[in-house]
Each structure stands twice: as C-alpha cells, then as structure tokens.
Amino acid sequence: MIEINNLHFTYHQKSENPKKALNGISLSIKEGEFVTIIGQNGSGKTTLAKHLNVILSPTKGTVLIDGINTQEEEVWEIRKKVGMVFQNPDNQIICSTVRSDIAFGPENLGIDRVEIEKRVNESLRLLELNDFQNYPPYMLSEGLKQKVAIASVLAMETKYIIFDEPTSMLDPSGKKEVFELIINLRKKRDVTIIYITHIMKEVLKSDRVIVMSEGKVVLDNSPNKIFSKLEILRSLALDVPIIPDIVYRLRKRGISIPQQIITTQELINCLTQ
Template sequence: MDNSTIIQCKDLVHKYIDNEQKEKVALNGVNLSVKKGEFLVVLGHNGSGKSTIAKHMNVLLLPSGGKVYVDGMDTEDESNLWEIRKTAGMVFQNPDNQLVATIVEEDVAFGPENIGVEPAEIRKRVDESLKKVGMYEYRKHAPHLLSGGQKQRVAIAGILAMKPKCIIFDEPTAMLDPSGRKEVLNAIKQINKENGITIVLITHYMDEAAQADRIVVMDNGEIKLEGTPRKVFSNVELMKNLGLDVPQVTELAYELKKSGIDISIEILNIDEMVNALCQLR
C-alpha cells in the first residue's frame, strides 16, 4: 500500500448464508484503492455489493477472503479496530438511527468524549464541526425537531468531531427529500474540498455520482467499470445493461449521436449541452 492510498481492498471476498441457509457471494475478488483526498462514488443497483464493501472499510464486516487495509492497518487485526474507526468514520442511510443525545451539540460531542478527548478540545471540535456543515445555529436544538437533511448534517458533524481522515457514506440521502439531499451533498463536497477529507459515497443517484472525482460501478459483487464521471457515464449501453441510469443530458447526447448528430457523449450537465448544441451551427 503506497503513501497516496488510504483504503485498499485486495482480492476481497465476502460470503454470507441467506435465509434459505445457502451460501451467497456478495463480493467476488474485488480490488480497489481509494486515494487520499479523493471523492470516490461507488454505484450499483440493490444487491450489487456496494454497501457490503462500505461496511468492510469500517470493520462492520470482515473478509471471507482477501484483505482490506485502512491507512495501512489490516481490518482483521482486532487491535486495529478502534484506530480504524477513528480514521474512517461512517454515516448511514437513516439519520434517526445515528443521533443519540437530546441536544444537537451533545450529540456531536458523543464521539470525541468516547475516545477520551479533553473537554476544552471537545468544545472546540463541536463548534468547528457544526460550522462546517452549516448547523452551528442549531447547536441548542433537539435533534428530533430537525428536518431529515439537518439531522444527517448533524450526524456528519458528529463524525467530523472525531477528526477522521476518511468518511464513508452509505446512501446518506436515500431517505431525504430533494432539498435535504442537496444540503447533505453540499456538506459532503465542502468537507472534501476544504478539509481534504477522503470521501467514499455509496449512492444510486446519478446526479450525486456526477460530482465525484472517480466512479466505481459494481454489479454481482464485482467492479464492472471505473473512471471519471465523464468516462463512466458515456458508457450508456453498459450502464443500462447493469440496471443503472445516466444523467439525462448524457442520455440525450447519446441519442443525438445515435441519430447522426456530431456531438460529444461526454456531457454531464445542461451548460455543457447548451455549449455543444451552439457549436453545431
């Protein structure tokens, strides 16, 4: 594992026993390196293995075969468990399951208190983390009175207060309305760009994936495609065969190209589409 890599999966296999007592393979020899400071999105339909790989990065699951290293630490070595969880924090789908206190700032303080951070340092971390996700003015509020997007941002602040090098988000916007989704994605992008924290985002929303540095597409426990959003989404046929959409403008460009119009299919947003159409004149 070189110095530029924070998470490495080597020939990772994950097997489990289903309800009918049959052995199933959720991950089948996955090789994946996550670079320090990267914003990586893992895409795939339900059952593709994307959430399983996220849980391996935070030692919620252990390999059936192969290895996972987080900042050089082997996830199968029990003595690394808490150090790995401090290094790679995790935010889940349902914000209600992650909030433990009756006041927002107490919730954010919970993690640092558990790892023995000094009270004065906790105070500083809580304030800084809430400011980073735009929730500082709600610090005295009761979490259950907040919107879904606000709750999820408090959950992110709670992880930030632990000072992780990496945060893994397992479909963090799946239960939110569009405005809540936007709030959370903006917070994720901000902590990646401004604080250099590595982000691994598991999602099935194409508009979220389009904003990543790199996308990995999973199907049947294997990586089928990886690259920049432009490269990945220009594979319209393959994405559809995997049961996934591409951004609407990318699909429009693809259909125009198919009908004989000379237009790039590496288009991700409306502005790019407008520019490409203007150049056709």
C-alpha cells in the first residue's frame, strides 16, 4: 500500500521565488489498483509522482511505501518497489543497445547476472522487442523507445509502476499500442499502476480516478462517478469524454438516463431498453 499523508512540496523553497506545487495531499493506493491521475497542466501530477520514487522529498508530510517512510530508507530500497516511466522516452534511455538498456535498472539494484538475463528476456518477450534487442535505442521510433522504457521498468520487477503521460509524445497508433500494453500488464503481472494522463479515453479504463487542481486532490472516485460531475471537470478546464458529454446533453433535454453512463455499450443498452 502507498500512503501519502498531508504532503506539501515547494520548489526552490529557500530562494526568492519559492513555488508551491503540492498543498496538503492525503491519499492511499492499495495493491492491485489501477489509478489514473488527471488535472490541468501545472496541477502537481508530476511533482506528486516524483515523491513516490524519491526523485523529490516532501517539504512537509510523509510518503509511506508498504509502511516504509521514503525519508527513512535508502533510495534504492524504495526504487525496488516503485518504478517510473516518464513522458519523454529520451530522458530514460541510457545505454547503447536495447538489451543493455533494459538490463541497466536491475544491474543498479545489485541483482545477480543470471537473474538479470532472465528478466531482460522476459521483458523483451512481453513487449515484443526481441527483434530490436541489439539496436541502439536512439534509432527506434518514439513508440518503440517508450516500449523500451517500459521494458526497463518491468525488468526491475517493482510492485508499483507510475506512468507519467507515457503516450503523450506518441503518434495515434503508438498511443493506442502503448496504452493497451500498459492495461494488459495487469493480466500478466501482479502490479499496481498509477497512470497520469490527459487523455480522457484512457481514464475510462481505470478503477479509480484522482483529479488534481492547484496541488490538491479535488475528486477521487470511480470513472463513472467522476464523469457524472461534468460541471466540476469543465470548471477545471478538463476535457469530458464523448459519451458522458452526450449523456449530459440528453439529460438537459429531459431524457431520463443515468449520468453515470460512460461507455458506448452502456448508452446503447440504456437507450434500447
């Protein structure tokens, strides 16, 4: 379980221009959940994510990973549990071949050679990257680079994986492929996923949605409940997916259907009953 208690964070705290980014966040994430985090640019999503694998440390408050305070443990001990995939794959590709890049994370965790080979092979297989294993990552398309970044995190076998807008730099087919791969991970691995996105279609697939604004959590509920609060989402300048939007408009015209409908199939079922 991840437990965040009254987390505050200010960038450049001791400078003349401190910038408050997190403003008292408390939440917990249970094992096995698939949580998405949405919110306008600058609402603090990345800053929050960076606290979970100790890229940043709280100005105030605590972050506990499986009961361990991230401030009281070696950074690598926490990173054995929490992996992170960033928006831009170029930021996390380090080595000269795909294979060595995937091995880099487990090597840093001090895992033995035989086990590393096993994990690298397994990650290559899961992400269908076998044909590219000896390629230099910089020669690959953005979508393939992002798959390498995901394979690298998988090879670390962390229990929690944070994805920070992993599809935002990809073309439409890359977006779809990488997203499907991520949601399928749960079928293959016992993994807890924290998925930051601004793509509302992606949000619909999660168990739980956390909406952030100005460094705070403003909504935390199932996708159905979240998307029935269209006014709040609009006031936060967030997109609303197409089906909840249609439902909202139909209801405004006096057609009686529940606002919690979020998928095409649910809408069809309801209208043809």
